[in-house]
Amino acid sequence: xxxxxxxxxxxxxxxxxxxxxxxxxxxxxxxxxxxxxxxxxxxxxxxxxxxxxxxxxxxxxxxxxxxxxxxxxxxxxxxxxxxxxxxxxxxxxxxxxxxxxxxxxxxxxxxxxxxxxxxxxxxxxxxxxxxxxxxxxxxxxxxxxxxxxxxxxxxxxxxxxxxxxxxxxxxxxxxxxxxxxxxxxxxxxxxxxxxxxxxx
Amino acid sequence: xxxxxxxxxxxxxxxxxxxxxxxxxxxxxxxxxxxxxxxxxxxxxxxxxxxxxxxxxxxxxxxxxxxxxxxxxxxxxxxxxxxxxxxxxxxxxxxxxxxxxxxxxxxxxxxxxxxxxxxxxxxxxxxxxxxxxxxxxxxxxxxxxxxxxxxxxxxxxxxxxxxxxxxxxxxxxxxxxxxxxxxxxxxxxxxxxxxxxxxxxxxxxxxxxxxxxxxxxxxxxxxxxxxxxxxxxxxxxxxxxxxxxxxxxxxx
Numbered sequence: 001x002x003x004x005x006x007x008x009x010x011x012x013x014x015x016x017x018x019x020x021x022x023x024x025x026x027x028x029x030x031x032x033x034x035x036x037x038x039x040x041x042x043x044x045x046x047x048x049x050x051x052x053x054x055x056x057x058x059x060x061x062x063x064x065x066x067x068x069x070x071x072x073x074x075x076x077x078x079x080x081x082x083x084x085x086x087x088x089x090x091x092x093x094x095x096x097x098x099x100x101x102x103x104x105x106x107x108x109x110x111x112x113x114x115x116x117x118x119x120x121x122x123x124x125x126x127x128x129x130x131x132x133x134x135x136x137x138x139x140x141x142x143x144x145x146x147x148x149x150x151x152x153x154x155x156x157x158x159x160x161x162x163x164x165x166x167x168x169x170x171x172x173x174x175x176x177x178x179x180x181x182x183x184x185x186x187x188x189x190x191x192x193x194x195x196x197x198x199x200x
Numbered sequence: 201x202x203x204x205x206x207x208x209x210x211x212x213x214x215x216x217x218x219x220x221x222x223x224x225x226x227x228x229x230x231x232x233x234x235x236x237x238x239x240x241x242x243x244x245x246x247x248x249x250x251x252x253x254x255x256x257x258x259x260x261x262x263x264x265x266x267x268x269x270x271x272x273x274x275x276x277x278x279x280x281x282x283x284x285x286x287x288x289x290x291x292x293x294x295x296x297x298x299x300x301x302x303x304x305x306x307x308x309x310x311x312x313x314x315x316x317x318x319x320x321x322x323x324x325x326x327x328x329x330x331x332x333x334x335x336x337x338x339x340x341x342x343x344x345x346x347x348x349x350x351x352x353x354x355x356x357x358x359x360x361x362x363x364x365x366x367x368x369x370x371x372x373x374x375x376x377x378x379x380x381x382x383x384x385x386x387x388x389x390x391x392x393x394x395x396x397x398x399x400x401x402x403x404x405x406x407x408x409x410x411x412x413x414x415x416x417x418x419x420x421x422x423x424x425x426x427x428x429x430x431x432x433x434x435x436x437x438x439x440x441x442x443x444x445x446x447x448x449x450x451x452x
Contacts, residue, residue, distance in 0.1 A: 013296040017271045047321060119323055119366065121397050122421065123203045123245055123451040142203060142451040144276060146323045162201055185276050185298065187240060 002026040002198070003038025005065065005081070007045065007055040015044050015078070018184040022195045032064035040198065041068060044184075045080030049089040049105065049149075052080055053097065062098065069100050074200045075176045082171065082178030083149060091149050100176045103154030108147070111165040119148040120163050123186075126170070128159035132200050133170065133177055136192035143169070143179075143186040143193075150180065175200075203451040204414050204443065205245035205422035206436055207399060208429040210235060212281075213252045215261040217430065230430060236269045239429070242436045244275065245451060248301065248369075248424060251281030252344070263295045270296020280328055284308065289316050293324070301326040301369060304342040306360060307349045317364025322396075327360035328369035329353060331386055338386055345373045353390045361396055368394055369424065372402035379405025379428065382413045387420060397421040404428055407442050414448045 002019060006012060006028040019026045026042075029035045043065065045052050056062040069075050077085045086097045089105035097105070109118055123142040128134050145161065151168035159170035161181075170179040177197065183190035210217045210232050217230040236247055249269070251262040259282065270277055279292040280301030289300050300320075306312050306327060316325045330341045331353045338353035349356075357368055370390055372383030382403045391398040400413055404425035413423050428434045440450045 011293055011296070011298065013270055013294070014274065014298070017296070018274050021272070021274070046323070117395055117397055117421070119396075120202070121323065121367065122205055125201065140452075184274060187275050190274060 001038050002040045002042055003029050003035050005035075005041065005043045005056075005061055006030045007052050007059070007061070011046065012044060014184045015042065018191055018194060022191055022198065024194070024198050029061070030059060032060040035061070035064050035068065038073075040074045040076070040200075041065065042197075043075065043077040043081035043084060045078065045084065046146075047080060049080065049083055049091040049097075050093060050095045052084060053089075053095050056084070066098055066100065069098075069176050072175050074197065075100070076197050077176075077178035078184070079147060079180060079182055082180055083151065085171070085176060085178045086151055086154070089149070101151070101154065101156050101171050101173055101178060103151050103156070105149050106152040108150050108163070108165075108167060111150075111152075111167070113164040116164045119146055120167070121146050124161045124163060124181075126159045126161060127166075128170065131158045131170075131172055133172065133179075133193055133196050134159070135196050137189065141189045143181040143183065143189055145169075145181045147180055151178075201449045203245065203449050204420075205399070206243075206410070206439060206450070207246045207248055207422050207424040208239045208244050208436070209248040209250065209401070209424050209426045211250045211252050211426065212262055212265055214258050215265055218252065232265050233268045233272070235430065236273045239436065240273045240275050243440055243451070244436055245422070246276040246278065247273065248278045248280065249297075250301075251279070253282075263291065266292065266295040266297065278326055280326070285312070286315055286319060289320060289324075293320065299324050299326050299367065301328045303328045303330065304344075307340070307342045307351070313360050313363040313365050317366070322364045322366035325365050326367040326369060327357065327365035328371065329356060330371050330373050331383075331390060332373040333386070338390055341373060345376075353386075357390060357394060361394060365396065367397045367399065369399040369401055375403030376401075377427065378403055381405060381409040382417075382423070384413065384416050387413075387417045391417065391419045394419060399424050401425070404434070407434055407439050410439060410443060411446050411448065414443065415446070
């Protein structure tokens with residue numbers, strides 16, 4: 001069973017539906033109670049880093065996710081969920097993240113050329129290095145992005161996307177993985193990444 | 201490289217997809233769930249659903265359709281039609297919408313965009329404007345293109361983006377359903393300098409119209425159409441290949 005962390009922000013309808021479509025059983029967890037019984041954990045999220053981090057702390061999920069990650073359980077952060085895996089974020093102030101992935105979350109405005117729209121919205125191609133998460137992927141496959149911040153100074157990048165500058169698209173450190181894009185909104189390519197995560 | 205998006209629009213009334221000419225004379229043509237699956241499989245980048253019913257009964261049918269679509273189609277879904285309050289945002293987001301498109305509701309309540317952007321984030325709030333030529337300028341119309349809202353299109357879009365709208369749909373009333381091409385003149389004028397994604401709508405009749413759109417209006421990020429896709433006058437895989445051959449970036 002996959003435990004989906006529900007910190008009350010964002011829409012989990014698509015994520016639940018897409019996991020169902022690939023035959024994976026999933027359950028929502030809004031507190032740390034029972035999260036240990038999940039075989040895998042997905043940390044989704046849309047919204048602001050500070051709010052989400054605060055909610056994770058007040059619900060006890062922050063420490064529980066760290067413990068589960070250290071125990072070797074596969075964890076996948078999606079979009080803001082990926083950013084939460086980083087050491088810290090500079091979105092509206094400085095906020096501490098889970099520290100499971102190296103680097104910090106910074107505005108894409110700092111690196112993309114002038115004239116590029118923010119947020120980075122739409123389908124963009126992935127440049128990736130071999131990783132179990134990408135075992136069904138083909139070169140040139142595109143996925144759906146919606147974001148204004150990105151993972152910077154990160155030693156754990158496994159995929160980038162080109163938006164005038166190379167932006168972090170996916171990260172991994174052992175059992176902890178994250179993608180900036182939305183696999184649950186990226187059609188067949190996205191479903192194949194979720195399927196691969198279920199098989200890690 | 202970020203692809204230009206191709207977006208089929210499904211007008212839904214009483215649980216069925218309809219499409220009219222110049223905003224009138226709608227007739228029911230297809231099952232929205234089947235059509236959505238078909239579009240997702242053939243490479244549509246996103247889907248827009250407009251609820252064009254007014255009755256409570258029609259609204260319930262619409263949310264039912266939306267839930268079914270969102271359970272089996274895994275590309276971004278935008279929902280519009282009858283969005284007047286944060287409760288309306290909530291209602292469609294809970295049924296699986298990713299973005300909510302506001303039109304007349306934002307004209308009636310000028311604070312709606314800001315409230316929605318603060319609550320759900322800008323990425324979720326789309327301002328859709330029906331634009332018509334008038335006296336040498338471009339004006340915004342409300343209520344499905346029936347009422348002159350008394351607003352200049354440029355100023356209105358500027359205001360909505362400043363308030364937090366994360367995307368803009370510009371629909372030309374003058375070219376809607378006519379299939380003579382997008383309203384390039386209006387699009388160039390109104391979306392010049394808009395720093396959020398712009399979706400061009402109204403008038404697509406053939407593949408070349410999309411090529412011309414993206415070559416002429418540099419600020420257009422997506423092209424939206426309805427009947428030409430529903431009646432298979434343009435096939436999306438064919439359209440995207442032709443765009444690619446013309447050096448327009450698309451997801452193949």
